[in-house]
Amino acid sequence: MSNQSIKIFKGNIVFTKTKNEFTILENGYIVIKDDKIEEVSSSIPEKYKDINVIDHGNKLIIPGFVDTHLHAPQFPNRGLGLDKELLPWLETYTFPEEAKYSDLNYAKKVYKRLISELWKNGVTRSCIFNTIHKESTKLLLDMFIKSGLGAFVGKVNMDRNSSSDLTENTQQSLKDTEEILREYIDKSDIVKPIVTPRFVPSCTPELMKGLGELAKKYNAHVQSHLSENPSEVAWVKELHPEFDTYGSVYDHFGLFGQQPTVMAHCVHSDDNEISLMKKNGVFVSHCPHSNYNLSSGIAPVRKFLNQGVKVSLGSDISGGHTASSLHCMVAAVQASKMRWIDSEGELDSLTTSEAFYLATKGGGEFFGKVGSFEKEYDFDALIIDDRNLGELDITIKERIQRFIYIGDDRNILERYVTGKKIEEPKFD
Amino acid sequence: MSNQSIKIFKGNIVFTKTKNEFTILENGYIVIKDDKIEEVSSSIPEKYKDINVIDHGNKLIIPGFVDTHLHAPQFPNRGLGLDKELLPWLETYTFPEEAKYSDLNYAKKVYKRLISELWKNGVTRSCIFNTIHKESTKLLLDMFIKSGLGAFVGKVNMDRNSSSDLTENTQQSLKDTEEILREYIDKSDIVKPIVTPRFVPSCTPELMKGLGELAKKYNAHVQSHLSENPSEVAWVKELHPEFDTYGSVYDHFGLFGQQPTVMAHCVHSDDNEISLMKKNGVFVSHCPHSNYNLSSGIAPVRKFLNQGVKVSLGSDISGGHTASSLHCMVAAVQASKMRWIDSEGELDSLTTSEAFYLATKGGGEFFGKVGSFEKEYDFDALIIDDRNLGELDITIKERIQRFIYIGDDRNILERYVTGKKIEEPKFD
Missing domain, CATH: 2.30.40.10 (Urease, subunit C, domain 1)
Incomplete structure (x- = not known):
């Protein structure tokens, strides 16, 4: 030796x-x-x-802290527009900002500040949604590689129900995604591309099918959003009445644990969805600040833990306003205490060690042997x-x-x- | 001019x-x-x-920010023991710490750090609970006067249901309180003593009666705790079945708006209590971080505002962990969003301007023409x-x-x- x-x-x-x-x-x-x-x-x-x-x-x-859900292009919007719920907030604040990331100079300016903020807060690994833009996604991957911090970075895919400047052509979306996967999947041990359908309402079945296939072909991780808000859950049910749960839609297309998968929010996941997450080994990214700010509700984290579902913590910048994992841990404990009250004592609140686990080993497992x-x-x-x-x-x-x-x-x-x-x- | x-x-x-x-x-x-x-x-x-x-x-x-509820001697306990509810937390963490403040050297060391923390966070006015100790209360008043920050500082009164080293003799408690009022009521325009029965369960009727009389005699402000936790509310009901509400007990003894009064928490105030607060002009000190941390619940702030009750913000150090009024504003908005969900949309969530108002003019009114x-x-x-x-x-x-x-x-x-x-x- x-x-x-x-x-x-x-x-x-x-x-x-x-x-x-x-x-x-x-x-x-x-x-x-x-x-x-x-x-x-x-x-x-x-x-x-x-x-x-x-x-x-x-x-x-x-x-080091692990943040399993945040949106790089929303970094400039931290703390803005939080008097709205999810869907109107997306229309007013999020989509207009995301449209700017075809401009690499603008993108670079924001990414610098984001990466510095993560560094400052001790976030050594993170799962990042970028925008639909291929070039800015590559730029962000390159900047993370240069920084030394670990990250999964996803080019977002969306080809329906979005503003015109953010709606992709399905085939082009898959082609751009594959180009990034091919170039970056083996470029770094700790910075990798991740397959990132935005959420079911903004992805056609054809796109989800193609993304599931790409994830398998390149052995890539997958991230998306799940059951964040009642209106969103109802919308998915309307779009896909043939499926039992929101999560089943992703599952059908190979995007729900067939490759390591993390789903943000899961505030309104019902027992069937939770069982499927457990069965498929899907990670939850619990984002308590975002769920407060966008009036989404409080995720049943104790239920996830009791049933053996893997849980991690996410800042969800900028639905969540803070990149501080400390603030997210405190919010997770506090939220669980309100859930304890709502459940009349059935769902125990989280302890400090549990919150720390979610922010370290809980999310670290998504990256491998990380967080402990x-x-x-x-x-x-x-x-x-x-x-x-x-x-x-x-x-x-x-x-x-x-x-x-x-x-x-x-x-x-x-x-x-x-x-x-x-x-x-x-x-x- | x-x-x-x-x-x-x-x-x-x-x-x-x-x-x-x-x-x-x-x-x-x-x-x-x-x-x-x-x-x-x-x-x-x-x-x-x-x-x-x-x-x-x-x-x-x-x-400047106004913090209408915090405990000076609990400053060293910030962030500790928050896996407990109110009553066990008081027994395990709070009372043993408070017993130390007969030692002026110890007290001074803590007060230095507290006043610096308030200064740092831009808290220009605050309402403070000290301990039962007369000398340390005078020290804290003197230190605030020296600092230039505004404060109401109260020697806590408690003569029943407390640990032996914190249980006062009723007459001595009143005598010490009067000595402080006499010496300090006119010493400074912005730093003043405030009459501070800890809460109903720890004050005998005789003590409350005497404190009400002293408040009137010296034209002093009053602060206490109200309807923070279901067990506490039940305890007051058990101690005083003759009164309609928890607040009515204070009211009976001239401690509920007869002089300007602020009551911390009011999480479980019912409609009768809210009406009495409105009628008597009693201020609420809303302490969302504390109410989360001690699993107390979420106060019906929108209901208070709709009914014209005056509302301010409190950090409640160390039930609340942070002296930052910014963090308290964010927590107030977030908590109100959960209350909006629980009320099925009946109680609108707080806007950012409302949270700012609570942290400035809302609490400032307790001090006079302050906060705007x-x-x-x-x-x-x-x-x-x-x-x-x-x-x-x-x-x-x-x-x-x-x-x-x-x-x-x-x-x-x-x-x-x-x-x-x-x-x-x-x-x-």
Whole structure:
């Protein structure tokens, strides 16, 4: 074994192997070999005694955050127009903004700011919707590769029920998607294209069928929206009365777990849809801020967890206003408490460790062995200095809870992705 | 008229004279005379043409934020223990911390950090619960006076159903309260003692009666908690079956609007209680983050507003985790959207201007002519630099919305209280 490929970090190590509790190693060690976790232990293993330890003292070392749902072109709209529900908000704010991304100069300006914001907030992996535009999607893929952050980036597909400047020709949409998949699927280990039908109402059956085939052909991941809003669910039922649930439409076209798939929202998923998600291993991207802001409701996260459905967290910029995974964790816990009340105590609220799990390992699983400090996991990590949040003579578990609730990007000192320290992204 | 006492500020002026809309003066002028607003106008009035204008360029000028409910001694507990409901949370986290404030050195260390946090977040006026301790309450009053920020600070009264180290002797409790009122009621124009029965379950009728009399004698304001949690409401009903509502108990003892009164939470106030609040002019301090965190529920803010009850915003540190009025505004809007769903569309959600109103003029009214830029109002203001939030070529209304949703303390450049610029508080 060459010791050259080994790094050892020391500090207060916190992660969630399971959602039920924090695993905490006070003054513990993480041994990283070839950019992956080799082991985590309370004392330094004898065989590594000659290796220089990078000592982070009393700081916290936690997994990087994973954001499984956000829209790059909506970044400039954060905090705007949130007096509307989903469908009118799309028409008024979202679609006009998305039409601008045929202009690569404009796109680049926005993407720079988006990637910096993700970096700042310690979001080391993310699942991104771009627009319909092929060239700007490639630009965003290239910019993520340059940044060192991990991401799945999808050219959006939509060929019906959209404004004229965003409605694609079906064959052209598939052709552009395939071109991106071919060029980028193997270009980077951590930045990849993802098949991205916008949502059922904006995709013809022919387009969904073609996208399902492309996902399979290129072994690509899939992302879309599901059961966000009652009007949207009713619209899908009207468009496809032949299917039992909204999710069944995607399923029919090979876009519901046939390849690894994440579905954003799932606020109004019924028991049949939840069963299908469980059966197919479909991930939920729970986006509580967006579901609040667009008056969509509160997703039954406890029900998903009880039934073994995989759940992750999404910011849903700009339905959600904040890229902060901390804010999303807090909102997830808070929303679950309102759901606990609504269910008259049937659906337990989320604990802090569960929210942390959703924001790390829960979403990380969509990327592979990501989001935890277990053997063979990619070393994606954040170094947290929480001295400004109060006294440090409380337990490490209390310190991580306090950081989640009252910390912000200023507490994140360093970010690592697959073992490499990521500096603030700079683009020309 | 001496021009020496006149100051003129220029910038993009935003405030809410009424809750229904933002009043916006793009590149407008605020004329301040003797620390109060003289006028606000789009061009500089002729008679002031010789006065030097303090030009804030393209920045926003908004009223300072008003936080009508928070607990100073709970500041170190922010973000801790939020997996519990109100009553167990009080027992486990709150009361043990509050017992420490007989130690003035400990108290001072916490108060320094609290006042700095309020300053940082642009909270220019606040209503504060301290502990039962007389000396630490005086210390906190003195520290606020030194800081230049406005505050009502209350020595908490509790003489039943509390842990032994926090249960007061009734007469001593009244005596200590009177001593503080006598010494401080006229000491400062903007920092004053406030009568603060903790809540009905912890105050005997004798204590409440005495506090009502003291409030009247010293013409002092009153604050307490009301109808936060179903168990608490049931407990009050059990203690006082002779009263129609929880609020009626306070009312009976002269603590419900006989002097200006603010009641925190009011999540479970029924129609009778709401009518009494309206009749007596009692202010609600709506604390959405706390109500989420402690699983209390969502207050019927729209119902309060429809019925003409005065509503303000509270952080409720540390039931609420954040001192940011921006976060509280967003939570208020989001909570109202969930209440809109629960009421099947009967209770409209809050607009952004309504949330802003609650955080400025709504709470400011409790302090006098505070929280708006109207003639004779105290000039309490924040200068906002929002350049880092995105492009500035959107409307001023959109810029204020964006600041509310995605801004933070870093966007607050300057803070003014009654016309004076307030620097970051420094204590020995």
